[in-house]
Amino acid sequence: MMIVMKKGATQQDIDHIVKKLETVGAKAHISKGKYKTIIGAIGDREAIIKLPFEAFPGVETAIPILKPYKLVSREFKEEDSVISIEGLEIGGDNFTVIAGPCSVENEEQIINTAIKVKEYGAALLRGGAFKPRTSPYSFQGLGEEGLKMLALARDETGLPIVTEVLDVRDTELVTEYADVLQIGARNMQNFLLLSEAGKTNKPVLLKRGFSCTIEELLMAAEYIVKEGNSQVILCERGIRTFESATRNTFDISAIPIIKNLSHLPVIGDPSHSSGHKELIKPISLAALAAGAHGVMIEVHPNPEEALCDGPQSLHPDEFMEMMAELESVLKALNKNLVRIK
Numbered sequence: 001m002m003i004v005m006k007k008g009a010t011q012q013d014i015d016h017i018v019k020k021l022e023t024v025g026a027k028a029h030i031s032k033g034k035y036k037t038i039i040g041a042i043g044d045r046e047a048i049i050k051l052p053f054e055a056f057p058g059v060e061t062a063i064p065i066l067k068p069y070k071l072v073s074r075e076f077k078e079e080d081s082v083i084s085i086e087g088l089e090i091g092g093d094n095f096t097v098i099a100g101p102c103s104v105e106n107e108e109q110i111i112n113t114a115i116k117v118k119e120y121g122a123a124l125l126r127g128g129a130f131k132p133r134t135s136p137y138s139f140q141g142l143g144e145e146g147l148k149m150l151a152l153a154r155d156e157t158g159l160p161i162v163t164e165v166l167d168v169r170d171t172e173l174v175t176e177y178a179d180v181l182q183i184g185a186r187n188m189q190n191f192l193l194l195s196e197a198g199k200t201n202k203p204v205l206l207k208r209g210f211s212c213t214i215e216e217l218l219m220a221a222e223y224i225v226k227e228g229n230s231q232v233i234l235c236e237r238g239i240r241t242f243e244s245a246t247r248n249t250f251d252i253s254a255i256p257i258i259k260n261l262s263h264l265p266v267i268g269d270p271s272h273s274s275g276h277k278e279l280i281k282p283i284s285l286a287a288l289a290a291g292a293h294g295v296m297i298e299v300h301p302n303p304e305e306a307l308c309d310g311p312q313s314l315h316p317d318e319f320m321e322m323m324a325e326l327e328s329v330l331k332a333l334n335k336n337l338v339r340i341k
């Protein structure tokens, strides 16, 4: 249920509704928009629906939300959510580039990459310390050592860091270092991990599972927001199809569909969706044209030697070239490239 308050509704009117919801064991999620406050009622639907909200002072209307996700829906919040990370704003008319290697390999690699991607226009640094590898014999990441190296790269450049949390047991540790917690495709429906990330105060980059629908992605995001953390950025990273020319198929239509259904920012990941570095530029440009709020790109100082995902990683010079093209399209679309000062 979504309770839309009148323009002049008072705090007392809002508190009154929150209390009423509590009497039936429900929770209130309050969203204060530019003009109106909307209260999302979360709990036993049957009990909530019996409350005569429209008779309460300050209430304009009460609308049942029939979708399986509520707090992340456009119905709940009409305006785009803008997520603030260390002064950088992701969402709205801003376009953000996140770049860095698939995995942190050593100090020199991550610091050099950070310096280069910052110079060429990335606003955040990515790098995995805990890696979800399909084979148990592949490089699994450096763990806490990798997180420490990411922190050094942040100190050196000022770039906030995005890194994956793979397991509920590591949430506290990763939260200590990360500016943005990434939840990867393989964990998109790890509901315990989603709830745990929802209890932190860090923005979460939630990647779409490669066999998951858009609706399932939004329900996964709801798990995080329901716990009180509304700072979620969604990421289209390709889905499994019959096509074998690419690692996965970048679902370009997911971008406008998600923007229609949800107020959360959405970015694209051309590296993991395509698996080929030649496809990173065209997919990035396509994502931008489709309305994405950013892209996340794998960049490695020596892709040939990368311990993970070399074939889909750009060399810094190739990244520079791509950024130049991206910037000219951004200009034409009147969008701002988010840059760190």
Ligand code: PEP
Binding pocket: 102, 128, 132, 164, 183, 184, 185, 186, 207, 237, 269, 272
């Ligand atoms: C990643 O971004 O490092 C990653 C493993 O991606 P995905 O979860 O999309 O496979």
Ligand code: MN
Binding pocket: 102, 103, 272, 298, 308, 309
């Ligand atoms: Mn990777």
